[in-house]
Amino acid sequence: MNELWNLYVAFFRIGILTFGGGLTMLPMLKYELVEKRKWITEEVLLDCYAIGQCTPGIIAVNTATFVGYKRKGVAGGVVATLGMASPSILIITVVAMFLEAMMSYAVVQHAIMGIRGGVCALMLNTVYTLAKKSLINKTCVAICAAAFVLAFFTPIPTVVIIVFAAAAGVVIDKIQGGDAK
Amino acid sequence: MSEALLLIFEFFKTGLFAIGGGPATIPFLMDMAEKYPWFTMQELSSMIAISESTPGPIGLNMATYAGFRTLGVFGGVVSTLALVLPSIIVIIIIAKFLDGFQENRIVQAVFRGIRPAVTALIAAAVINMIRVTLFTEEAGQLIPQYKGMILCAVIFVLLQWKRLKKLHPAVWFLVAAVAGIVFQF
Numbered sequence: 001m002n003e004l005w006n007l008y009v010a011f012f013r014i015g016i017l018t019f020g021g022g023l024t025m026l027p028m029l030k031y032e033l034v035e036k037r038k039w040i041t042e043e044v045l046l047d048c049y050a051i052g053q054c055t056p057g058i059i060a061v062n063t064a065t066f067v068g069y070k071r072k073g074v075a076g077g078v079v080a081t082l083g084m085a086s087p088s089i090l091i092i093t094v095v096a097m098f099l100e101a102m103m104s105y106a107v108v109q110h111a112i113m114g115i116r117g118g119v120c121a122l123m124l125n126t127v128y129t130l131a132k133k134s135l136i137n138k139t140c141v142a143i144c145a146a147a148f149v150l151a152f153f154t155p156i157p158t159v160v161i162i163v164f165a166a167a168a169g170v171v172i173d174k175i176q177g178g179d180a181k
Numbered sequence: 182m183s184e185a186l187l188l189i190f191e192f193f194k195t196g197l198f199a200i201g202g203g204p205a206t207i208p209f210l211m212d213m214a215e216k217y218p219w220f221t222m223q224e225l226s227s228m229i230a231i232s233e234s235t236p237g238p239i240g241l242n243m244a245t246y247a248g249f250r251t252l253g254v255f256g257g258v259v260s261t262l263a264l265v266l267p268s269i270i271v272i273i274i275i276a277k278f279l280d281g282f283q284e285n286r287i288v289q290a291v292f293r294g295i296r297p298a299v300t301a302l303i304a305a306a307v308i309n310m311i312r313v314t315l316f317t318e319e320a321g322q323l324i325p326q327y328k329g330m331i332l333c334a335v336i337f338v339l340l341q342w343k344r345l346k347k348l349h350p351a352v353w354f355l356v357a358a359v360a361g362i363v364f365q366f
Contacts, residue, residue: 016236019349025238050283051275054292057268059202060238065265065272077273081265088237092245093257095231107362112227114361116314117329118353119226121336122233123307126204130300140297147301151208152309158208158302159198162295169294170287 003072004079010037011064011083016091018060025060039071060084143168185259187217188251192244192263197271200292201299203232203239206264208302210247211309219251222313234351240264328366332357 014032018025026049033039040048045067052062061081068080102108135141147165150156195209207229214222228250232242241261248260275282282288315330316323336353339345360366 015238015241018238019233019236019351047283051272053201054283054288055268055271055275056198056200057196057271058199058206058238058240058264061241061265061268062272065269066276069273069276074273077269077276081269084238085241085261085265088241089245089258089261091235091237092231092242093249093254095235096246096249096257099227099231110361110366111358112361113329113366114332114357114359114364115230115354116223116226116357117332117361117366118336118357119230120307120311120314120329120333121340121357122350122353123204123207123229123303123310124333124337125340127300127304127307130204130303134296134300140293143294144297144301147298148305151302151305158212159194161298161302162198162200165294165298166291167294168298169290169292172294173286173290 004075006037007068007072007076007080008083008086010039011068011080012086014064015060015084016087025063029063033067040067044070139172184252185256188219188248188256188260189263191217192248192260193266195244196264197267199240200295203243204303205299206240206243208306210243211306213247217251220247222310224250226310226314230354234354326366328364332360332366 010032014025014028018028029045029049030042034042034045048063048066048070049059051066052059055062061084064080064084065077069077072079131144135144143165146168147161150161150164151158191209191213195206199205199209207225210225210228211222214220214225220228225247228243228246229239232239232246235242241264244260244264245257249257252259279285311333312323315326315333317326318324336357340353
């Protein structure tokens, strides 16, 4: 029981102290889990992280479930994940309530219109960075182009496009056979 | 189906298919904005700003915010739990039964297909977002909002500069908010 509480607290701390999620979390996870608590080794953490990136869902959550499970089985996985999710639920709920109450002020509306321009810039930058990282050969470019056409010009749901892309990955692997890297 | 069940269904689906964390949830949230009266695309862009500027993984923050907009505090809690449920199930199965999952050939092939597609999905979502935030629609015509476009272009260019790249997103949102107030966006 005590151990489960410790898991909850550790992941609550990680959740509250990380901004952004994904890769930005790695140093925080390393400090809390490897250096401070010595629960897992750095190799295991990197393994968790690799699995977190190639499974469905938020990377941060996947890593929490995996580490929790390794320590305390299914209950550990659930508790660690709830610990990770708790700060988001608390903080966002308070911020959202506060913002709803402020919406009627003209100053706040001007600020929000400005922020929207900023969000567009940051999101464009995310796409640009992702494209540089994921479009490494012609096959990737072709899949990306096909997915874009489907997503932008047709009403096909996002889920279907993901399933198509997964199938395309397997088919291409079969065609290229042993030559695939 | 009641609103709460729909919310759970949509976020469970997002958790199951959003591969690659935070930004990968955006296309799904955009689908929701189109399909349900829960929140608009414009509101989605404020949600992104807030989720990036507050502690916690972006994907979780967005789920709490979107759920809160739809059904209040209860909605926020339920959406976030629905989003993490697929992770818990999938990861525990993998940890228990599949040793060397990430080295498996089929798994790698699947993700080689999915990764470039996710980039495309996010790109399409961003273009849609630009269409609703940097343009206004009047009588079927798109009218550009020049102030917002200039601000967006300036921040994008500054972001390519190595020294500024490491700045926290919240800094940029603060700059954008001040610009919005000063220039009366």
